[in-house]
Amino acid sequence: MNSSSADRDADAELTALLRARGLRVTSPRLVIHRQLRARGRHVTAEEAREAVARDLPGISLPTVYATLELFEELGIVRRVHAGRGAVRYDPRTDAHHHSVCRRCGRVEDFDGAEGLERALLAAEAGARRTGFAADAAAVVLTGLCEDCRATEREWSRRPRPAGRAADR
């Protein structure tokens, strides 16, 4: 298994969380947890399974989904709906948000400017006054990433085939 001390710390932390709720400590849970921490990056369920495949070759996708959902409840990961494509699970739990390239779908983190978190808290407070009890606020920026911006000119010049769905 090749455990580093950081791994063992992460294991202990997860074990404590699971035990506290009367849940079992299993290999999928430990290994997925380790991989999430190793990556430190929002991943899709499929990516998580690939990351885990070396340690647990036979792990099933439903188990990955169940585990990630459990982690979300435990507060270990945040679910990120980033535009098109699969849902992401983000092991970063500190205040940050995401940008999504509408061309290639790439998702990146960005740290909110100092005023943003304050404004979001105000928004949550405002919503609470209308009856909605918000417990999280997510910001998603949509646009073009650096790479896709480079090829933007070509795309916008394409004669539009206007087929099924305009273009894209």
Next chain:
Amino acid sequence: MNSSSADRDADAELTALLRARGLRVTSPRLVIHRQLRARGRHVTAEEAREAVARDLPGISLPTVYATLELFEELGIVRRVHAGRGAVRYDPRTDAHHHSVCRRCGRVEDFDGAEGLERALLAAEAGARRTGFAADAAAVVLTGLCEDCRATEREWSRRPRPAGRAADR
């Protein structure tokens, strides 16, 4: 067809937009546009089809998707990814955001506090400095709507079956 003058205005506006881009003015486009305006509310593709069914009983879902995607490009609707479930298309194009109930999935609008839009613009500017050219910022609040909050206590007391996916 029973056109009101508001309908005709909306028709004329859409017609101008389409013509300006060399696109054709078709019944699905006109009718979906009218229904979106009549509802004034983010709808799913399926909801849009239902709303349009009286005027165009045979309309297909692929056409609805294509039309909504076209409208997005024309700036008539905004695509809203609101957590679980289908994508919504929002005919409101002014600055506002959305709250999603994580129990029942209900999506509601909320108007950003005065400082929020400013903070989002600052965030976009910050992202641009890292190479990401943002052209839109969406805020999604997650929490419990008024109705679901009323039954919250019962839910949290449920003995957790801990089956497939913890609970929910």
Next chain:
DNA sequence: GTCATAATACAAACTCTTTGCAATAAGGTA
């Protein structure tokens, strides 16, 4: 070691969305 059952794997279903292709109809031209 034994036992109850939580957690898993596997297969299949399900929802939402997109694609391929033949038929239709918008709108320019004669």
Next chain:
DNA sequence: TACCTTATTGCAAAGAGTTTGTATTATGAC
């Protein structure tokens, strides 16, 4: 108005992502 080109549409089917049903495995209590 009739004709012609091709953008749009409908239909059927495929595809991506996620969830559910059920038999099996293995955790953790005794």
